[in-house]
Amino acid sequence: xxxxxxxxxxxxxxxxxxxxxxxxxxxxxxxxxxxxxxxxxxxxxxxxxxxxxxxxxxxxxxxxxxxxxxxxxxxxxxxxxxxxxxxxxxxxxxxxxxxxxxxxxxxxxxxxxxxxxxxxxxxxxxxxxxxxxxxxxxxxxxxxxxxxxxxxxxxxxxxxxxxxxxxxxxxxxxxxxxxxxxxxxxxxxxxxxxxxxxxxxxxxxxxxxxxxxxxxxxxxxxxxxxxxxxxxxxxxxxxxxxxxxxxxxxxxxxxxxxxxxxxxxxxxxxxxxxxxxxxxxxxxxxxxxxxxxxxxxxxxxxxxxxxxxxxxxxxxxxxxxxxxxxxxxxxxxxxxxxxxxxxxxxxxxxxxxxxxxx
Numbered sequence: 001x002x003x004x005x006x007x008x009x010x011x012x013x014x015x016x017x018x019x020x021x022x023x024x025x026x027x028x029x030x031x032x033x034x035x036x037x038x039x040x041x042x043x044x045x046x047x048x049x050x051x052x053x054x055x056x057x058x059x060x061x062x063x064x065x066x067x068x069x070x071x072x073x074x075x076x077x078x079x080x081x082x083x084x085x086x087x088x089x090x091x092x093x094x095x096x097x098x099x100x101x102x103x104x105x106x107x108x109x110x111x112x113x114x115x116x117x118x119x120x121x122x123x124x125x126x127x128x129x130x131x132x133x134x135x136x137x138x139x140x141x142x143x144x145x146x147x148x149x150x151x152x153x154x155x156x157x158x159x160x161x162x163x164x165x166x167x168x169x170x171x172x173x174x175x176x177x178x179x180x181x182x183x184x185x186x187x188x189x190x191x192x193x194x195x196x197x198x199x200x201x202x203x204x205x206x207x208x209x210x211x212x213x214x215x216x217x218x219x220x221x222x223x224x225x226x227x228x229x230x231x232x233x234x235x236x237x238x239x240x241x242x243x244x245x246x247x248x249x250x251x252x253x254x255x256x257x258x259x260x261x262x263x264x265x266x267x268x269x270x271x272x273x274x275x276x277x278x279x280x281x282x283x284x285x286x287x288x289x290x291x292x293x294x295x296x297x298x299x300x301x302x303x304x305x306x307x308x309x310x311x312x313x314x315x316x317x318x319x320x321x322x323x324x325x326x327x328x329x330x331x332x333x334x335x336x337x338x339x340x341x342x343x344x345x346x347x348x349x350x351x352x353x354x355x356x357x358x
Contacts, residue, residue, distance in 0.1 A: 001121050002046065003028040006037040006065065007054040007083065012106075016052065016083075019110035020117065028052070034060035038068055047074040050120045052104075055084040055091060063095050070099035077164070079120030083108070102171050112175065119286055123167055126293065146199040148191065149228045149300065154207050159214040159224055166225045166235065166292070173285035179239040182278050182291060185213060185251070188271040190230025208259075209270055216254050217247070227296050233277075235288070241281060248274040 003020065005028045007013050013030055021027055029048070031037035034057050041048060051069065053062040060068075062082055069075045082095045085106035092103055101120060104113055146152060151163045161169070187209060194202050206226060213224055213232060222236040236242050251272050259269045277295050 001025060001050065001117075002044075002048045003050045003052065003117065004031060004037060004040065004048045005029070005052045006031045006034070006057065006062070007052075008032050008058055009054070012054075012108075015108060016113070019108060019113050022110065023114035023118075025114070025117065033057060034062070034065040034068070037065060041069060041072060041075060048078065049124050050117055051075075051078065051080045052117075053080060053082055053100075055082055055086065055095065063091070063098050063100075066095060066100050067098040077124075079124050081116055081120060096172065101168060115286065119171060119289065122290075122293065123171065126164075126167070146202060147228075148194045148230075151228045152203055152206055152226055154210045154226055157207070157210050157214050159217065159222065160210045161223055161225050163225045163227050163233070163296070166223060166233070167289060169223075170285045170289040170292075175284065175286075177282050177284055178237070178288070179281060180283055180288060181236045181242050181281060182288065182295075183234050183236075183242060183244060183274060183276050184295070185224075185232040185234060185247075186273045186275065187230040187232070188273055190270070194230075205270075209272075212254050212258060213251065216250050227299065229299055231299060233292060233295070235292070239281070244274045244276060248272065 003025060005013060005016050007016070010032075017027060017030075029040060031040055037051075037053075051066075053065055055062040057065065062084075066080050066082070069078070069080060079101040080099060082092070082100045082103040083106060084091060084103060092100075095103065101123070102116055104116055153162050154160050155162075190205070193205050197205070210224065210226065210232070217224065217234070217236075220236055220242065221238050222234050222242075225233045225235075227233045234242075251274070255269055255272070278291055280291075283291075
């Protein structure tokens with residue numbers, strides 16, 4: 001993992017280097033000014049994976065440097081962690097507006113710094129894998145077609161965020177415990193629509209579903225993100241737990257009421273299934289991030305939709321009769337008679353009487 005540290009204080013630089021190397025990271029590259037950092041970034045043969053920028057740099061500060069890095073094609077999505085001794089909220093707001101991913105306060109906690117850099121590396125690797133999926137040579141012939149596994153962007157819908165935006169928002173949260181619930185909504189019929197309709201129709205299908213889900217979950221403090229394969233990831237903030245059965249019923253009701261309008265355009269009605277991803281109700285921002293990343297990785301590894309929520313309890317049917325097992329050593333008479341199958345037309349009267357006696 002290639003890290004660049006930008007700070008004009010040599011002593012503080014040594015502290016960061018020591019903290020990172022002690023946690024197994026390679027020795028970072030170092031720049032003492034914004035100009036030097038930009039030069040190293042532009043001339044690097046292999047792009048850096050993460051930047052650690054001090055906000056209070058001489059001449060051009062860290063916020064301006066962050067904005068300049070975001071203008072370089074190789075670093076538009078690279079994690080940038082700001083380091084600051086200031087507690088002024090407006091500085092961090094400016095940094096996030098410039099494209100910062102996270103921040104760490106001085107004095108540095110080595111464990112916290114290492115954890116933040118590790119999560120930033122996971123985010124960078126996730127985005128890199130996504131680019132590889134999109135732009136490998138094997139997929140060049142498919143560039144004009146939306147892939148079923150692809151995280152299609154669905155902008156302009158209140159309550160719906162791009163998946164990377166959701167990851168980024170979790171990463172930016174303060175290190176603390178939060179009440180939240182994580183679950184998924186699997187549109188079972190999405191694969192059939194994808195296989196039988198052109199890409200614009202499939203994207204329109206997803207937008208209509210996302211709008212319907214956002215309307216259904218309005219007021220529940222829930223963020224919805226499409227993660228591909230017909231699956232919407234839902235993160236609900238707050239102590240109240242979602243009633244998944246009720247949500248599924250509400251979705252079915254909304255579909256029955258609203259979907260006939262879309263059916264006229266040839267889009268079949270969706271079949272949705274709501275499932276719990278984790279039973280936890282209290283999270284840190286990092287454990288929540290790791291859980292949704294593990295969930296999306298499991299979809300990619302299995303290349304199938306997640307299992308649907310179990311059906312509501314029904315009365316079980318009586319087990320069917322199986323062929324008699326191979327003959328076993330003779331047992332005492334009363335056990336033998338009790339285990340004999342009763343078939344009215346085939347059982348000898350003697351056996352029936354004996355069975356009643358025992």
